[in-house]
Amino acid sequence: MHIVPAGLQRLxxxxxxxxxxGSRTAERxxxxxxxxxxxxxLILAESLQDVHSSxxxxxTTFALIDASEMVSPxxxxxSRNKQLVAVVxxxxxxxxxxxxxxxxxxxxxxxxLLSPIDNILPEQLTIQELVAxxxxxxxxxxxxxxxxxxxxxxxxxxxxxxxxxxxxKVSRLARGIPVGVDLEYTDHVTLGRALEGRTTL
Amino acid sequence: MHIVPAGLQRLxxxxxxxxxxGSRTAERxxxxxxxxxxxxxLILAESLQDVHSSxxxxxTTFALIDASEMVSPxxxxxSRNKQLVAVVxxxxxxxxxxxxxxxxxxxxxxxxLLSPIDNILPEQLTIQELVAxxxxxxxxxxxxxxxxxxxxxxxxxxxxxxxxxxxxKVSRLARGIPVGVDLEYTDHVTLGRALEGRTTL
Numbered sequence: 001m002h003i004v005p006a007g008l009q010r011l012x013x014x015x016x017x018x019x020x021x022g023s024r025t026a027e028r029x030x031x032x033x034x035x036x037x038x039x040x041x042l043i044l045a046e047s048l049q050d051v052h053s054s055x056x057x058x059x060t061t062f063a064l065i066d067a068s069e070m071v072s073p074x075x076x077x078x079s080r081n082k083q084l085v086a087v088v089x090x091x092x093x094x095x096x097x098x099x100x101x102x103x104x105x106x107x108x109x110x111x112x113l114l115s116p117i118d119n120i121l122p123e124q125l126t127i128q129e130l131v132a133x134x135x136x137x138x139x140x141x142x143x144x145x146x147x148x149x150x151x152x153x154x155x156x157x158x159x160x161x162x163x164x165x166x167x168x169k170v171s172r173l174a175r176g177i178p179v180g181v182d183l184e185y186t187d188h189v190t191l192g193r194a195l196e197g198r199t200t201l
Numbered sequence: 202m203h204i205v206p207a208g209l210q211r212l213x214x215x216x217x218x219x220x221x222x223g224s225r226t227a228e229r230x231x232x233x234x235x236x237x238x239x240x241x242x243l244i245l246a247e248s249l250q251d252v253h254s255s256x257x258x259x260x261t262t263f264a265l266i267d268a269s270e271m272v273s274p275x276x277x278x279x280s281r282n283k284q285l286v287a288v289v290x291x292x293x294x295x296x297x298x299x300x301x302x303x304x305x306x307x308x309x310x311x312x313x314l315l316s317p318i319d320n321i322l323p324e325q326l327t328i329q330e331l332v333a334x335x336x337x338x339x340x341x342x343x344x345x346x347x348x349x350x351x352x353x354x355x356x357x358x359x360x361x362x363x364x365x366x367x368x369x370k371v372s373r374l375a376r377g378i379p380v381g382v383d384l385e386y387t388d389h390v391t392l393g394r395a396l397e398g399r400t401t402l
Binding site: 002003004005006007008010011013014015017018019020024025027028029030031032033034038040041042043044045046047048049050051052053054055064065066067069073074090091092094095098 | 207208218
């Protein structure tokens with residue numbers, strides 16, 4: 001015999017398919033929405049239905065843009081320096097960098113990180129499109145802004161090798177101690193990198 | 202200038218309205234669904250649209266039931282003892298008690314806990330319907346299974362007082378429930394012990 005009504009169980013199961021959501025959390029979300037006026041659930045339902053059709057990938061930078069836009073506004077904006085390109089793995093990394101307010105160049109989204117074990121090979125990433133952009137936009141510096149993980153490091157190395165024939169300057173984000181974190185709580189590897197990448201005062 | 206496409210931002214905002222979901226978590230859910238085939242988002246959207254219309258309240262027990270059902274299957278089931286009634290605050294508390302597998306009576310959902318500060322008064326709860334059930338079903342024991350909170354305790358006391366003219370035996374869950382923890386989040390074993398060790402009020 002079912003304890004939970006079928007319609008409610010379907011909603012719990014659908015929430016449970018989200019990353020990091022267990023059955024308790026899924027139940028909590030479903031219970032909350034059931035207690036609220038239907039409008040709240042409908043707002044979420046509509047935005048779910050629209051999200052895939054309202055968002056597309058920019059053909060130049062591969063960032064996420066509105067379906068109505070031709071190119072990313074972060075690329076078309078004349079105040080952004082097209083000769084400076086930050087290379088990131090995922091579209092959401094663009095948001096993280098934009099929040100710093102310190103980067104005035106343009107972006108290039110690879111669409112992932114190299115990972116032979118997950119069958120993510122160079123052909124699946126937008127590396128050739130990046131090489132083409134170096135010429136088109138007369139890029140003079142590429143900043144590789146990938147995660148400080150094994151995949152992030154090896155992707156950075158591979159992209160840098162692919163870019164070497166173009167002669168463009170390639171840099172990557174500094175590895176070091178996160179701001180606000182005590183030295184004694186920093187792991188050995190990070191501390192080692194911080195030592196290697198020390199800057200002159 | 203917007204960094205996140207409008208359709209995606211709407212989805213992030215809608216997820217952010219769920220309880221305990223901050224902007225990072227909302228971004229994570231939205232990003233995940235955007236990467237998956239649209240079908241996954243549509244399944245969640247459909248179950249959200251259907252949930253309010255597919256679920257209704259049982260007119261006898263006030264538990265949540267399918268819109269197609271006349272009465273809760275936990276009440277109509279002939280193997281359940283209608284003379285033993287567990288009184289709970291919320292529909293999801295029924296699920297928690299059912300998971301113990303130790304209770305073979307029926308349920309009565311109050312629809313909340315007394316809380317003058319939140320303007321939840323006795324008239325809003327299904328206390329009169331419970332009193333009526335005592336006669337209709339010739340109930341010989343009522344187990345009050347409310348949270349071990351101030352509101353839970355005072356509601357238990359109030360319900361017990363309202364039931365005293367009927368002469369029905371009134372018990373409540375034993376002190377097995379860790380104080381301050383919601384019934385819904387109590388593990389099966391603890392909840393089972395609390396059921397076995399119920400005390401007469």
